[in-house]
Amino acid sequence: MQCVLLGAVTELRATTHTIEFPYTRTLGPVIGSFFTGLRDRRILGIRAGDRVLVPPLEYDPETGDALKPDFVEVGPAGTVTSWSWVTKPTRKHPLDRPFGFALIRLDGADTAMVHAVDAGSIDRMQTGMRVTPRWRDERKGRIDDIECFVPEGGAA
Template sequence: MTDQTAESLRAPYTIEFGFERTVGPKIGVFLGGLRDARLFGVRTAAGQVLCPVLEFDPADASATGELVELEPKGVVLQWTWVARRPVDELDTDFAWALIRIDGTANAMFHAVDVAGLPETMRNGLTVTPRWRPDRVGAITDIVCFEPVGER
């Protein structure tokens, strides 16, 4: 070892993914449903319905089965309050929440807008999606969820 200060090694690099992946037949229907302001779930071999849709059952890795259209409504299972940042789409502070869509066995992570009033948030709050008017078939087609009967 020498007493000289070593200069850091540097090399230019580029990260590329030289392939495209399709979303699969079930996730494709789920994304198409979002574009049309509709929610779909998928049934597992055990009879549970999952939303968001998965191609394979996380419990046993078997292929999931039939697609099921769901009522666009759910219940907040857990949540945390966050201060609005400049990059956030909502105009006020809001909650990040795990939302179980009615009739499903899993939960969706999404924003909940309660007009900046944290006292409105609670586990068990019934919510519905606020759909983006210019939907494209992405999870962001749901701007956020909001309490049922509000707005």
């Protein structure tokens, strides 16, 4: 690429600039424990009164009160309480083929968490269906350590 500056022909130089956030941070005692659990293939909820919240929060959404880090292992299987069917996944979605986004209430939990369900076809999706996680072989302590959920009793 060239441009003309004051009559002189000047070569434009291209430089590569990578935007980065060069720092690390702790996820705190609640989210941190949740993700450490995922790395070990365990899903943790937090007690909020009589309820178990999954994913765990640092506060009770009903009262705003801080919650003690009192964790309960839940799942790993659960029940779909509502769902949608994505026909054209974006490049940000967990799967590159049609899949369901679902609210999944894990066994032992009182709230539902969002995740993808690899059911193969919309015909296999229904409210109340049972699903179980498909774990990644290499887990990093992230929500997508669970690659997705699959219908219980046989992957798509």
